[in-house]
Amino acid sequence: MSHSPLLQVRNLSVSFQTNDGVVNAVNNVNFELNVGETLAIVGESGSGKSVSTNALMQLLPNNARIDAQSSIVFEGEELLEKSEVQMRRVRGDRIGMIFQEPMTSLNPYLRVGIQVAEAMMCHRKVSMAQAKQRVLELFELVHLPNPQQAYSKYPHEFSGGQLQRIMIAMALINEPDILIADEPTTALDVTVQAEVLKLIKEIQSKMGMAILFITHDLGVVRYVADRVLVMCKGDVVEEGDTQELFTNAKHDYTRMLINAIPKGSKDPVDANAPALLKASDIRVKFLIKPHFIASRNQYFEAVKGISLELKQGETLGIVGESGSGKSTLGRALIGLLPSTGEIEFKGMDYRKLSEVQRLTLKKDIQMVFQDPYGSLSPRMTVGEIITEGLLVHQPHISKAERLQRARKALEEVRLDASAINRYPHEFSGGQRQRIAIARALILEPSFILLDEPTSALDRSVQLTVIDLLKDIQQRRNIGFLFISHDLSVVKALSDRVMVMQKGEVMEQGSAEEIFHRPQHDYTKKLIAASFDIEDEVAA
Numbered sequence: 001m002s003h004s005p006l007l008q009v010r011n012l013s014v015s016f017q018t019n020d021g022v023v024n025a026v027n028n029v030n031f032e033l034n035v036g037e038t039l040a041i042v043g044e045s046g047s048g049k050s051v052s053t054n055a056l057m058q059l060l061p062n063n064a065r066i067d068a069q070s071s072i073v074f075e076g077e078e079l080l081e082k083s084e085v086q087m088r089r090v091r092g093d094r095i096g097m098i099f100q101e102p103m104t105s106l107n108p109y110l111r112v113g114i115q116v117a118e119a120m121m122c123h124r125k126v127s128m129a130q131a132k133q134r135v136l137e138l139f140e141l142v143h144l145p146n147p148q149q150a151y152s153k154y155p156h157e158f159s160g161g162q163l164q165r166i167m168i169a170m171a172l173i174n175e176p177d178i179l180i181a182d183e184p185t186t187a188l189d190v191t192v193q194a195e196v197l198k199l200i201k202e203i204q205s206k207m208g209m210a211i212l213f214i215t216h217d218l219g220v221v222r223y224v225a226d227r228v229l230v231m232c233k234g235d236v237v238e239e240g241d242t243q244e245l246f247t248n249a250k251h252d253y254t255r256m257l258i259n260a261i262p263k264g265s266k267d268p269v270d271a272n273a274p275a276l277l278k279a280s281d282i283r284v285k286f287l288i289k290p291h292f293i294a295s296r297n298q299y300f301e302a303v304k305g306i307s308l309e310l311k312q313g314e315t316l317g318i319v320g321e322s323g324s325g326k327s328t329l330g331r332a333l334i335g336l337l338p339s340t341g342e343i344e345f346k347g348m349d350y351r352k353l354s355e356v357q358r359l360t361l362k363k364d365i366q367m368v369f370q371d372p373y374g375s376l377s378p379r380m381t382v383g384e385i386i387t388e389g390l391l392v393h394q395p396h397i398s399k400a401e402r403l404q405r406a407r408k409a410l411e412e413v414r415l416d417a418s419a420i421n422r423y424p425h426e427f428s429g430g431q432r433q434r435i436a437i438a439r440a441l442i443l444e445p446s447f448i449l450l451d452e453p454t455s456a457l458d459r460s461v462q463l464t465v466i467d468l469l470k471d472i473q474q475r476r477n478i479g480f481l482f483i484s485h486d487l488s489v490v491k492a493l494s495d496r497v498m499v500m501q502k503g504e505v506m507e508q509g510s511a512e513e514i515f516h517r518p519q520h521d522y523t524k525k526l527i528a529a530s531f532d533i534e535d536e537v538a539a
Contacts, residue, residue: 005032005033005034006033006034006035006074006075006177006178006210007032007033007056007072007073007074007178007210007212008032008071008072008073009029009030009031009032009052009056009071009072009073010030010070010071010072010073011028011029011030011067011069011070011071012026012028012029012030012052012055012066012067012070012071012072013026013027013028013029013066013067013069013070014026014048014051014052014055014060014064014065014066014067014070015064015065015067016061016063016064016065017063017065018063024234025048025051025064025234026048026051026052026055026234027048027234027235028235029048029052029231029234029235029236030236031229031236031239033178033210033212034210035177035208035210036204036208036209036210037210037211037226037227038204038210038211038213038224038225038226038227039210039211039212039213039225039226039227039228039229040213040214040215040221040224040225040227040228040229040242041053041212041213041214041215041228041229041231042215042216042218042221042228042229042230042231042257043216043230043231043232043257044216044232044257044458044459044460044461045216045428045429045458046233047231047232047233047234048231048233048234048235049214049231050182050183050214051064051234052231053180053182053212053214055070055072056072056079056095056180056212057087057090057091057095057097057180058079058080058082058084058087059091066080074090074094074095074178075094075177089123092119092122092123092171092174092176093122093123093174093176094174094176094177094178095176095177095178095179095180096170096171096172096174096176096178096179096180097171097179097180097181097182098164098167098168098171098179098180098181098182098184099167099182099183099184100182100183100184100186100187101187102155102160102163102164102166102167103155103160103163105167106155106163106166106167107155108154108155108156109154110154111151111152111153111154112150112151112153112154112155112158112166113132113135113136113139113150113151113152113153115170116135116138116166116169116170116173117131117132117134117135118131119170119173119174120134120135120173120174123174124174132151134173135147135151135169135173136148136151138169138172138173139151139165139166139169141169141172141203141206142165142166142168142169142172142199142203143165143195143199144162144165144166144169145162150162150166159192159322159323160187160188160189160192160322161188161189161192161195161196164184164185164188164192164196165196165199167184168184168196168199168200168203172203172207172209175207175209176209177209177210178209178210178211178212179200179204179209179210179211179212180211180212180214181200181211181212181213181214182214183214183215183216184196184200184213185197185215185217185220186215186216186217189321189322189485190321190485190486190487190526190529190530190531191321191525191526191529192321193220193529193531194529194531197220197223197224200224201224211224213225216458216459217459217531218246218257218258218261218459219261219530219531220531221242222242222246222531223531225242226241226242227239227240227241227242228240228241228242228245230245230251230253230254230257232253237251237253237254238250238251238253238254246258256460257459257460260458260459260460260462260463261459261463261488262462262463262466262488262489262491262492262493263488263492266315266470266492266493266494266495266511268495268510269311269312269313269314269495270311270313273311273312273313273314274311274312275309275310275311275312275344275347276310276311276312276314276345276346276446276447276479277308277309277310277333277343277344277345277447277479277481278308278309278310278342278343278344279306279307279308279309279333279341279342279343279344280307280341280342280343281305281306281307281340281341281342282303282305282306282307282329282332282333282339282340282341282343283301283303283304283305283306283339283340283341284301284302284303284325284328284329284332284337284338284339285299285300285301285302286299286300286302287299288300301503302325302328302503303325303328303329303332303339303503304325304502304503304504305341305504306329306500306503306504306505307341308498308508310447310479310481311479312446312477312479313473313477313478313479314479314480314495314496315473315479315480315481315482315493315494315495315496316479316480316481316482316494316495316496316497316498317482317483317484317490317491317493317494317496317497317498317511318330318481318482318483318484318497318498318500319484319485319487319490319497319498319499319500319526320485320499320500320501320526321485321501321526322485323502324500324501324502324503325500325502325503325504326483326500327451327452327483328503329500330449330451330481330483331449333449333481334365334367334449335350335351345361345364345365345447346364346446348361359392359393360393362393363389363393363443363444363445364443364445364446364447365445365447365448365449366439366440366441366443366445366447366448366449367440367448367449367450367451368433368436368437368440368448368449368450368451368453369436369451369452369453370451370452370453370455370456371456372424372429372432372433372435372436372456373424373429373432375436376424376432376435376436377424378423378424378425380423381420381421381422381423382406382410382419382420382421382422382423382424382427382435383403383406383420383421385424385435385439386406386409386410386420386435386438386439386442387402387403387405387406387442388439389439389442389443390402390405390442390443393443403420405442406420406438406442407420409438409439409441409442410434410435410438412438412441412472413434413435413437413438413441413468413472414434414464414468415431415434415435415438419431419435428461429456429457429458429461430457430458430461430464430465433453433454433457433465434465434468436453437453437465437468437469437472441472441476444476445478446477446478446479447478447479447480447481448478448479448480448481449480449481449483450469450480450481450482450483451483452483452484452485453465453469453482454466454484454486454489455484455485455486462489466489466492466493469493470493480493482494487515487526487527487530488530490511491511491515494511495510495511496508496509496510496511497509497510497511497514497515499514499520499522499523499526501522506520506522506523507519507520507522507523515527
């Protein structure tokens with residue numbers, strides 16, 4: 001490595017002017033990045049890690065202010081003194097960036113090959129033919145299937161993992177000295193995440209570039225980083241060699257992050273517990289190509305003849321990658337999607353029930369979604385959101401009684417009862433998910449479908465939600481169908497686990513059997529691809 005750092009950040013402080021006054025987002029941050037090195041900046045949401053890298057690239061919003069004492073020196077040049085025109089020559093050329101969500105970074109109306117070629121033509125005097133040749137070389141390098149065909153396709157024709165490979169190709173096309181990777185694998189399945197991280201490391205060794213890796217996932221950090229910078233509320237609380245930090249963390253916050261991994265397993269439910277949900281030969285198909293002769297319609301079968309049973313007070317975890325059919329199965333089981341096969345809830349086939357009987361049964365079946373912000377109306381107070389179900393199922397009770405039940409539900413999910421008068425945007429992601437759980441609990445259900453309820457949350461917040469769900473289940477004896485691609489969360493919460501791939505069950509059994517004695521190759525692949533740091537936590 002060079003003795004002279006490639007990048008030097010000194011006394012970086014960033015603040016934002018808001019309606020509530022000045023908010024200090026980054027406070028006096030210092031770090032260096034050397035040639036060929038990977039520095040990970042880790043921390044929870046709001047820690048200032050992304051603000052720091054956006055300041056480096058001068059991509060901050062208009063209400064942001066960088067302190068006059070701040071300095072960002074790249075290859076001997078002060079970036080904070082450069083004009084916008086000069087910074088455009090730096091961005092995408094000498095410093096490349098990969099963002100968390102590739103779909104929002106690509107133009108849906110342009111073929112991906114053209115978009116990647118444009119990134120080169122903006123900075124290099126090359127013809128379209130030369131740029132295309134370089135794009136095809138990069139598509140080959142990032143292991144994108146059929147580069148020639150991929151060049152002419154649109155973003156929606158690719159999977160999430162393939163889109164991220166395209167973004168990596170775009171970031172690398174001008175052979176940058178630094179690659180900034182901002183949560184590049186957070187939205188990906190574990191197996192795809194492992195492939196993308198391996199790819200980034202391979203390309204780094206070939207090109208010799210430095211990487212600034214932004215993430216909240218310490219399992220990923222251990223795999224990719226040489227050094228780690230830990231941020232909390234805008235401050236750097238610890239910095240050091242990756243291995244040293246994992247084995248001998250000094251700061252309490254770092255130790256908390258390292259230990260914020262769902263651990264252990266759930267106590268098994270009573271074997272004699274009554275069956276809550278029974279499903280046999282469930283099939284779900286979607287019409288993909290209609291024909292004026294109905295018998296010639298073409299369908300895609302998303303769920304292929306699945307059978308399962310859930311006992312009262314039990315948690316069945318369903319795991320699999322995107323497109324495995326796990327969410328489709330969950331929605332079919334609670335009647336949100338049409339399906340064939342037999343479904344019994346508490347011994348009743350609710351397809352054969354009258355509308356009145358079905359409405360009564362719906363009160364007993366609730367759902368918590370992945371994104372609490374998307375499932376909570378921004379125009380309603382928390383009290384109105386939580387009590388909405390009572391208006392449908394128990395319209396006779398007074399408003400005062402409804403609000404009293406809402407306060408009780410909030411207290412049960414460990415939120416202050418005064419929250420009933422506030423709006424969703426006033427809460428953090430973890431608090432909003434608690435509100436969504438309170439909304440499900442107020443109707444006193446015996447079954448809750450939990451579809452990726454913790455995947456959008458920081459690890460430490462995930463832990464509190466998992467503990468909360470365990471506590472509620474123990475007290476109320478509720479059955480959970482828990483859908484997730486996060487194996488550590490499923491392991492901590494589930495009695496039994498079902499592994500799905502392409503609409504079929506690959507394997508199912510107790511959590512102990514699945515995680516410690518997996519039989520199917522696909523299950524083994526999923527487990528091997530998860531970056532679990534449980535066994536290497538700091539003392």
